[in-house]
Amino acid sequence: MISEGILFGLGNPxxxxxxxxxxxxxxxxxxxxxxxxxxxxxxxxxxIELVKKFKVDYIPGGATLNSLRVAQWIIGEPNRAxxxxxxxxxDFAKTLLEKAKEDGVNVHYDINEEEATGTxxxxxxxxxxxxxxxxxxxxxxxxxxxxKTENWxxxxxxxxxxxAGFHLTVNPKAMLKIAKHAFENKKTYCLxxxxxxxxxxxxxxxxxxxxxxxxxxxxETEALQFAKDQNxxxxxxxxxVKKIAAEKKISEQARVVVITxxxxxxxxxxxxxxxxxxxxKIADKDIVDxxxxxxxFVGGFLAQxxxxxxxxxxxxxxxxxxxxxxxxxxxxxxxxPDFE
Numbered sequence: 001m002i003s004e005g006i007l008f009g010l011g012n013p014x015x016x017x018x019x020x021x022x023x024x025x026x027x028x029x030x031x032x033x034x035x036x037x038x039x040x041x042x043x044x045x046x047x048i049e050l051v052k053k054f055k056v057d058y059i060p061g062g063a064t065l066n067s068l069r070v071a072q073w074i075i076g077e078p079n080r081a082x083x084x085x086x087x088x089x090x091d092f093a094k095t096l097l098e099k100a101k102e103d104g105v106n107v108h109y110d111i112n113e114e115e116a117t118g119t120x121x122x123x124x125x126x127x128x129x130x131x132x133x134x135x136x137x138x139x140x141x142x143x144x145x146x147x148k149t150e151n152w153x154x155x156x157x158x159x160x161x162x163x164a165g166f167h168l169t170v171n172p173k174a175m176l177k178i179a180k181h182a183f184e185n186k187k188t189y190c191l192x193x194x195x196x197x198x199x200x201x202x203x204x205x206x207x208x209x210x211x212x213x214x215x216x217x218x219x220e221t222e223a224l225q226f227a228k229d230q231n232x233x234x235x236x237x238x239x240x241v242k243k244i245a246a247e248k249k250i251s252e253q254a255r256v257v258v259i260t261x262x263x264x265x266x267x268x269x270x271x272x273x274x275x276x277x278x279x280x281k282i283a284d285k286d287i288v289d290x291x292x293x294x295x296x297f298v299g300g301f302l303a304q305x306x307x308x309x310x311x312x313x314x315x316x317x318x319x320x321x322x323x324x325x326x327x328x329x330x331x332x333x334x335x336x337p338d339f340e
Contacts, residue, residue, distance in 0.1 A: 005082050011062050011163055013061075013083070013100075013107075014065075015119050017047065017050055018124065019055060019056040019057065021123045030042060032130060033128040033130055036130075036133070036197075038134075039121075039133060058095065064163055065085065065100060065105070066292050068083050068105050069105055070296045070303070070333065071300070071302045072105050073337055075104075077104070080104070082154045082157075083105050084141070084146065084151070085141060086112055086138055086142070087110075087137050088112055088117040090116055092117035092119070093117045108151060118134060118136040118137055118138035119133075120133040121133075139170050158187070159187050159188065160187065160190065163192070164194045164295075165202075166194050166195065172202075172209065175209055182212065183212050190214065190215040190216075190302070190305075193216065194218070211249055216257045216258070217259075218260075219294060220237055227243070230243075241269045241274060245269040256269070257269045260297060265277060266319075277319070287327070296325035300314075300322065300339075303321075317339055321339075
């Protein structure tokens with residue numbers, strides 16, 4: 001049996017507004033076809049235009065919550081994952097709560113009565129997706145919510161912790177408090193590079209948390225940017241993965257670094273040894289969109305990690321989950337998993 005609350009996530013709860021768009025639409029709002037950014041003033045009118053001009057799907061999102069939902073889906077027993085984040089007091093928040101609970105995640109939101117629930121435009125062009133997140137209330141998460149006795153109890157109950165790097169823009173102090181708790185109690189802390197802009201513009205909080213990180217996830221673009229910002233002076237991805245793994249570590253447990261490369265092999269460095277793992281091949285015609293594939297990969301990995309499985313099994317499940325999700329619209333979970 002997997003204990004309730006074994007996995008804990010802190011992140012940015014967002015309602016995804018997902019739809020196919022044209023290249024012209026991306027150009028209008030100065031967006032790239034396969035990227036993730038935070039919304040600026042130029043992007044604010046886009047959300048209204050999306051709803052008016054396109055047939056959109058509303059999908060519960062935010063990278064950390066996506067990964068927890070997928071992990072829950074594979075584990076198959078409710079309330080094994082707990083999620084904290086901030087939402088507004090509105091209908092979008094109700095939708096996020098209902099959908100997360102349907103997926104078995106134990107959600108405890110910090111409610112902000114002044115800001116609206118955050119949204120993320122998921123703009124699909126072919127098999128690419130451009131993410132533009134308007135954090136709104138998600139940007140207002142308070143450490144006071146985390147430190148409430150009844151809430152901190154969920155942190156203490158967990159043995160594994162995960163945050164997408166996106167929360168570095170919101171409350172890195174809360175992330176660090178959880179990471180230190182994991183270290184002090186010989187538990188496992190996991191982080192995701194999440195987007196190139198984070199290692200560029202949020203380098204200091206990322207590097208403050210990195211010594212506590214037992215598992216670091218990311219993709220090749222994020223790893224290359226991290227290497228550039230850390231002055232690694234190499235673009236050899238294999239060398240970069242090794243260097244990230246070798247960064248300063250507080251505990252004796254060696255850091256494991258997992259870097260995906262789309263359809264190419266996933267690179268994993270553990271205790272200085274680099275291994276490559278092939279992904280599950282999929283025909284272009286079967287790809288609905290790649291939104292959430294990385295989140296699903298992490299969710300599948302975590303579902304096995306919390307059960308004490310080895311890296312090979314974690315990667316196998318990660319690939320299974322990513323392969324499933326790219327055949328869906330967004331991080332939609334519509335069937336029972338058949339992973340063995």
